[in-house]
Amino acid sequence: MLDERKAAILRAVVEEYIDTALPVGSSHVVKSSGVHVSSATVRNDMATLEQEGYLLQPHTSAGRIPTEKGYRFFVDNLGQPASLRGSEAIQVRSFFEQAHGELEQMLQDTSKLLGNLTTYAGVVVSPTPTEATLRSVQVVGITDASALVVVVLSNGAVEKHTIELAQPLSAKQIGAASVHLAKHLTGMARSDVRPLPPSGDSATDALCTQALGSLGREGGEEPDQVFVGGTSQVARAFDAIETVREVLGILEQQYVVVTLLRDVLDRGLQVAIGTETGMAPLAECALIVAPYTVEGESVGTIGVLGPTRMDYPQAMAAVAVVSHRLSQRLTEG
């Protein structure tokens, strides 16, 4: 553990480095840290901090910059929780007041909101389909060879699944299947869905089986959607263009992003710094995550991806507020 003065020095270095992206020298620390000792003393402490792995020198005769361990200590012990600046709080409030319509559109916009609030990239992973009950099941013929199974869930989500018809069916036959399905499925949870009792008509039964199949299959396998907002911020946050490319490359891979966020959350982290993300190309990035909930149950994740020298307190505040508001919004419908 660090004694008080070293902690104060570390904090000063981290804060100043976050601010300026320039290595921080002992004299700057004296000016800004509130520790009233000479720069020589600070130098000694900084040397110790370096030995212990909290700081490093890009080269002799330069100031110090924080290491991952340094950021980690800062986040865990030194970052005084920030709250949003007024204008940002307003931005959040008005966003959720006028948020409307399609869930997906809203999540997309939420990712942009996160991007705007933090000047880093905002990420939103769509809710995993909750164990909602089926409110309505319907089959609608589209062409001779295809039909659509439309399912409405109690949480307001609408699913559609295309199924191929082996042979053309009359409107009446499709209607019969639709009714049959609705009768037996309405009100059930998806996981409780069982094969239907025979209806007496073989074409109807075949169609019902197909519909059930699509329901069970897609419900499980459908990948979570990911929305990324503020990609241009990434270009702003890093100045090495190579890094920008890599980070953007990662953000394009939906599956990777989902895994990443989930993984971090599963490890019980709120913040993953550099290699803690588990992804080599993100060595210079930090990730802040938070789950959001519907009726108290965690259903999805939001996050912010920025440089390791991101403004942690501010970004953490933004993520916390947005996840909270989003949960509220989704819960109350």
Place this chain on the structure above:
Amino acid sequence: MLDERKAAILRAVVEEYIDTALPVGSSHVVKSSGVHVSSATVRNDMATLEQEGYLLQPHTSAGRIPTEKGYRFFVDNLGQPASLRGSEAIQVRSFFEQAHGELEQMLQDTSKLLGNLTTYAGVVVSPTPTEATLRSVQVVGITDASALVVVVLSNGAVEKHTIELAQPLSAKQIGAASVHLAKHLTGMARSDVRPLPPSGDSATDALCTQALGSLGREGGEEPDQVFVGGTSQVARAFDAIETVREVLGILEQQYVVVTLLRDVLDRGLQVAIGTETGMAPLAECALIVAPYTVEGESVGTIGVLGPTRMDYPQAMAAVAVVSHRLSQRLTEG
């Protein structure tokens, strides 16, 4: 108009510059253009080409680079239509063979495909709701205070609209409205929708009116969705980080992108180069667009956004092929 040799020189400059991003000198042209004259002659011609606005010199004693006008001439008169490289053709084919499921997911993936094929950013604007007829209309209660109008169109699209209920309604009442709506609307085009004849029950009628309202309103006002793929390519394509930021910033604004593509297409252009895009921040970009169709009718747009020094023939081929395949895929369902 340019005489044959000047055209050949211009082509050589454009092609080489696209390849290397370096100003092209007269001796390079001699080596690569196939015109068998001395470099001095080429120099004279290049001076002329510069006077006429096809080329420019970044500074005295440097080679020439194409101007917008130069690119334009190249695209209109010199670019021999390319076809995709074998591996790319395969990529496209296998993509559309295994394309499945949700329209939106597919369009998203299509934008990525375009990005991969061209190494620039791929853009897809979702189909404007075609004048499909209504296949099914259904009202499903979600909570006491809200219900969902689910509409299936003949093209397989599913729309949902949330409506707020003034007061709780029984399942029976909602069912009645649902049936009433279905009876009168099924088979109609959206634009033909008229107020319904009274059903005899005032609650039912109120609900129907609301449902109709949501249908008409959202159908018109819903903004087109935009999918952008390959943003990391943007970071690859430009080396000025400032440009990267600007371009990414533009690509984030869905509305701007839709307008941009539509605008270019409306002007009858296939390619918009630099200021032809009409957007100042895209001065260093070129945009290739193509509509895609469903049953012969143009319903949406795809495009590729890259640097002005993009490989036009190749990118145009990619856009053409993808738009063609996409149209096919959407038409056959």
Place this chain on the structure above:
DNA sequence: CGCTGGCACTCGGTAGCATCGACTGCCAGG
């Protein structure tokens, strides 16, 4: 008349070099 070889000239980019200054580490003394 158009093309060419030759030539003087331009100017961005690179390498070498001295300087500057922001740092550090260390030490001797309070």
Place this chain on the structure above:
DNA sequence: CCTGGCAGTCGATGCTACCGAGTGCCAGCG
């Protein structure tokens, strides 16, 4: 244990000289 002082390091900055790719122009040739 802290501090002022001091020598030393090393990137950044600015200067100069030089190189070379590339130009424009011109006189001469077919």
